[in-house]
Amino acid sequence: xxxxxxxxxxxxxxxxxxxxxxxxxxxxxxxxxxxxxxxxxxxxxxxxxxxxxxxxxxxxxxxxxxxxxxxxxxxxxxxxxxxxxxxxxxxxxxxxxxxxx
Numbered sequence: 001x002x003x004x005x006x007x008x009x010x011x012x013x014x015x016x017x018x019x020x021x022x023x024x025x026x027x028x029x030x031x032x033x034x035x036x037x038x039x040x041x042x043x044x045x046x047x048x049x050x051x052x053x054x055x056x057x058x059x060x061x062x063x064x065x066x067x068x069x070x071x072x073x074x075x076x077x078x079x080x081x082x083x084x085x086x087x088x089x090x091x092x093x094x095x096x097x098x099x100x101x
Contacts, residue, residue, distance in 0.1 A: 003039075004033065006030060006033060008030070008054050008055070008057070008058050009054050011026035011027075011030060012024055012025065012026045013025070013026055013027050013030070013054075013057050013058065013061060014027065015057065015060065016060070016061070017060060017061070017063045017064055018061075018064050019031055019061070019064045019068065027061050030058075031061070031062075031064075031076075034062070034076075034077060035076045035077055037077075037080065038080060038081065039080070039081045039082075039083070040077070040080060040081070040082045040083070041082075041083045041084075041085060042055060042058065042059075042082070042083070042084050042085070042100060043084075043085040043086075043087065044084075044085070044086060044087070044096070044100075045086075045087050045088045046086060046087070046088030046092050046093065046096055047088075049091065049092035049095065049096075050092070050095075050096065050099070051086075051096045051099050051100055055100070059100060065077065084096075084097055084100040084101060086100075
C-alpha cells in the first residue's frame with residue numbers, strides 16, 4: 001500500500017477530545033486513516049517555540065484514543081509506529097518533540 005500525505009490544515013478539525021464532534025467535523029475520516037495506517041508521521045512547524053496550533057489540535061483529538069479500546073482492551077492503534085518531524089528555524093525542537101510524545 002502506498003503512503004498518503006494528509007494536511008490537517010486542509011480539514012475542519014473541531015476542538016475537543018472526542019472522536020466525533022458531529023456536523024462539519026472532518027476528524028472522524030482523518031482518525032480512520034490513522035487507525036488503519038501502519039505508520040503515522042506528525043510533521044509540524046515550530047511557532048514561537050511551541051508545536052503549531054494545528055498540530056496541537058490533531059494531538060487534542062488523538063487524546064480520545066486514551067478512552068477507546070477494542071475487545072482486547074487496546075487503544076485504536078495497537079502495534080503502530082508513530083514519528084514526529086519538527087521543522088523550523090527556532091529553538092525549541094526538543095521541547096516540541098516532548099510535547100508531541
